[in-house]
Amino acid sequence: MxxxxxxxxxxxxxxxxxxxxxxxxxxxxxxxxxxxxxxxxxxxxxxxxxxxxxxxxxxxxxxxxxxxxxxxxxxxxxxxxxxxxxxxxxxxxxxxxxxxxxxxxxxxxxxxxxxxxxxxxxxxxxxxxxxxxxxxxxxxxxxxxxxxxxxxxxxxxxxxxxxxxxxxxxxxxxxxxxxxxxxxxxxxxxxxxxxxxxxxxxxxxxxxxxxxxxxxxxxxxxxxxxxxxxxxxxxxxxxxxxxxxxxxxxxxxxxxKNMDARKMILKDSNLYNLIFLDAFTPTKSPCLWSVEFFKQLFAHLQDDGVLLTYSTSAAVRGAMIEAGFCIGNIYNERLEKFTGTIASKNSNTIKYQLSEFDFGLLKTKAGIPYRDKNLNAENEAIITARNFEVKNSDKISSSMYIKNSKTL
Ligand SMILES: C[S@@+](CC[C@H](N)C(=O)[O-])C[C@H]1O[C@@H](n2cnc3c(N)ncnc32)[C@H](O)[C@@H]1O
Structure with missing residues (x-):
């Protein structure tokens, strides 16, 4: 039902x-x-x-x-x-x-x-x-x-x-x-x-x-x-x-288009000025936050276009960077804080750059992205594969990184 x-x-x-x-x-x-x-x-x-x-x-x-x-x-x-x-x-x-x-x-x-x-x-x-x-x-x-x-x-x-x-x-x-x-x-x-x-x-x-x-x-x-x-x-x-x-x-x-967004993007030949990505959180819907999906979005974006999303997750940002994007923060004036991510092909279109701390976070285990090689994997499989990669990675954990940054 x-x-x-x-x-x-x-x-x-x-x-x-x-x-x-x-x-x-x-x-x-x-x-x-x-x-x-x-x-x-x-x-x-x-x-x-x-x-x-x-x-x-x-x-x-x-x-x-x-x-x-x-x-x-x-x-x-x-x-x-x-x-x-x-x-x-x-x-x-x-x-x-x-x-x-x-x-x-x-x-x-x-x-x-x-x-x-x-x-x-x-x-x-x-x-x-x-x-x-x-x-x-x-x-x-x-x-x-x-x-x-x-x-x-x-x-x-x-x-x-x-x-x-x-x-x-x-x-x-x-x-x-x-x-x-x-x-x-x-x-x-x-x-x-x-x-x-x-x-x-x-x-x-x-x-x-x-x-x-x-x-x-x-x-x-x-x-x-x-x-x-x-x-x-x-x-x-x-x-x-x-x-x-x-x-x-x-x-x-x-x-x-009433279909999986991954299928849609593979069939689409448009170049967009704006892309809004409003999927469920990466842990629920990782298939729409993978490196491969972002590569497709990169290919479908105008040179001066922007992709906007509410997610500030390190795994998402890591995927965007691996796909070729320049990324920055979305500033929320009401809350007076950063509440999303803006991505583009050109860093000039980005008003609020990521801090050194944010970039550092992307190099930790938290920044390990979701992968979906053929753009058709199940969400559970994507999560399992990432968990495996995180477990076997020799990168430092985000909690250790945050702790170290505080003591500096
Ligand atoms: C957070 S909601 C989006 C809210 C929406 N922007 C609005 O204004 O109501 C996530 C949406 O993703 C859709 N969705 C989930 N997996 C999808 C997929 N693989 N392809 C396309 N849409 C998907 C769900 O049906 C749901 O409507």
């Missing part, structure tokens, strides 16, 4: 727990906050948006916070706030953009490729509600105690919200590309399950129901008059469509 375990994170967005991986998909502090802090704020969008084409790869799309955060950020900062003024001025290229008049639309330049091996989450992604004010978590159907301590940690985090039209745009893309959404029972069982009502946007859900009934009407030869309910949702749908058209939001290209 498909498992779905939602809870509210402190910023009012929904987080998920995976009993299979015994891991949380999102930071309990704030799922949306985390997406912004790891994948949006470290990027210089002013500069990026001067390019003719912007390609983004979102690895481990899940319920889509990273993709939605990018779209929402651009909508809020480059379109909505300056709707009738020159929105975007770059000092170097003097690019100006005006949403009201410009045909060179920002969104038409953006192409987002997403990959995840869980299609149900992809279908659920546009319905996930953000900005919930009442975030009281009731004990539902999973061991919520495990995340309870996280939820207590940081109550001061701001409430964040994704604009509804971003979710609406994604729903439209999904319906267009994957019409089987209407027939996917596992998905509709979750969407219409009463215990999950609070986690889904009632508007987007009602619109989906409306499309579903429209679809049924269209496939039937019998004439069915629109009822009042349908007229209302037709009105809302047209209103959202008008907004999408005004902001040209629907012009972005969106691809979803």
């Amino acid at each position: 498909y498992e779905f375990h939602p809870y509210f994170t402190n910023d009012g967005s929904v987080g998920l727990y995976s009993s299979c991986a015994n891991d949380i998909y999102h930071s309990a502090t704030g799922a949306l906050t985390e997406a912004y802090e790891k994948f949006v704020y470290p990027v210089n969008f002013e500069k990026l948006l001067t390019k003719d084409k912007i390609k983004i790869l979102d690895i481990c799309y899940g319920i889509g916070y990273n993709t939605k955060s990018v779209l929402n950020f651009i909508l809020q900062n480059f379109i909505l706030q300056n709707n009738y003024a020159p929105i975007y001025t770059d000092n170097v290229n003097r690019v100006k953009y005006n949403a009201a008049t410009d045909t060179d639309n920002i969104f038409s330049k953006i192409s987002i490729t997403t990959v995840d091996n869980d299609k149900i989450l992809y279908f659920l992604s546009p319905f996930i509600k953000t900005g919930n004010k009442n975030i009281k978590n009731q004990k539902i159907d999973f061991d919520y105690e495990k995340i309870y301590k996280f939820l207590q940690q940081d109550q001061k985090v701001k409430k964040l919200k994704i604009n509804k039209i971003v979710n609406f745009a994604i729903l439209e893309k999904i319906i267009e590309k994957s019409p089987e959404i209407f027939e996917t029972e596992q998905f509709s069982k979750i969407l219409y399950n009463k215990s999950y009502t609070d986690f889904f946007s009632s508007d987007i859900k009602a619109l989906f129901k409306f499309y579903q009934s429209e679809r049924l009407n269209n496939t039937s030869n019998l004439y069915k008059p629109l009822n009042l309910h349908n007229i209302y949702y037709k009105y809302i749908s047209n209103r959202y469509k008008k907004q999408l058209k005004t902001y040209k939001l629907q012009d972005f290209n969106f691809e979803y």
